[in-house]
Amino acid sequence: MYGFICIAGGRIHNDREWHRIYSERRDQGLEILPRFDYPPNLEVNAAVNRSWKEYIQRPSLLKEIANLDRLALFVYGERDIRPSWPVEQVAQLLPNATFQMIADADHHIWVTHPEELQTPLRAFVQQIAQAERQ
Numbered sequence: 001m002y003g004f005i006c007i008a009g010g011r012i013h014n015d016r017e018w019h020r021i022y023s024e025r026r027d028q029g030l031e032i033l034p035r036f037d038y039p040p041n042l043e044v045n046a047a048v049n050r051s052w053k054e055y056i057q058r059p060s061l062l063k064e065i066a067n068l069d070r071l072a073l074f075v076y077g078e079r080d081i082r083p084s085w086p087v088e089q090v091a092q093l094l095p096n097a098t099f100q101m102i103a104d105a106d107h108h109i110w111v112t113h114p115e116e117l118q119t120p121l122r123a124f125v126q127q128i129a130q131a132e133r134q
């Protein structure tokens with residue numbers, strides 16, 4: 001048995017309201033970017049976003065997600081400027097998914113709250129290991 005983990009992401013649509021809320025919060029200076037050892041590659045980021053927008057427009061996508069028989073963990077930061085409801089929707093579509101909100105964490109949970117992130121990740125890995133033993 002294997003599963004997948006989604007940290008601070010996982011939306012499957014390109015919703016205008018989501019973008020409005022995100023842009024509003026970003027423009028208010030609510031997003032704190034971590035110090036990067038290497039600068040982000042904005043060209044690659046744009047290409048990935050274009051590809052993602054094409055992928056999520058597939059008519060069969062929601063049915064395919066709902067039929068996935070895999071364990072899944074979605075972890076989101078309570079203070080992420082990106083609205084959490086789209087990710088919660090994806091978690092609800094999956095029959096074996098868990099959605100976990102990390103208190104006071106922003107989008108970069110792995111940088112700002114590594115200890116708090118360890119708890120759900122370890123529990124999830126143990127859940128997969130237990131499922132393999134059965």
